Amino acid sequence: MTILLVDQEIREALKIADYVYVLELGRNKFEGPPSEFTDLEKAFWA
Numbered sequence: 001m002t003i004l005l006v007d008q009e010i011r012e013a014l015k016i017a018d019y020v021y022v023l024e025l026g027r028n029k030f031e032g033p034p035s036e037f038t039d040l041e042k043a044f045w046a
Contacts, residue, residue: 010037 007013014020014034022030 005013005017010022014037017034020030020032020034020037021028
């Protein structure tokens with residue numbers, strides 16, 4: 001089963017997600033498992 005969750009509260013979404021896509025201005029900025037989000041600022045604003 002696939003569920004698409006769209007949320008602005010990334011910390012809460014990471015608790016339940018198996019895989020994450022981060023979009024910025026409609027473009028994919030990052031994708032990967034939640035375990036790769038050890039440093040949120042680095043993942044989003046690198």
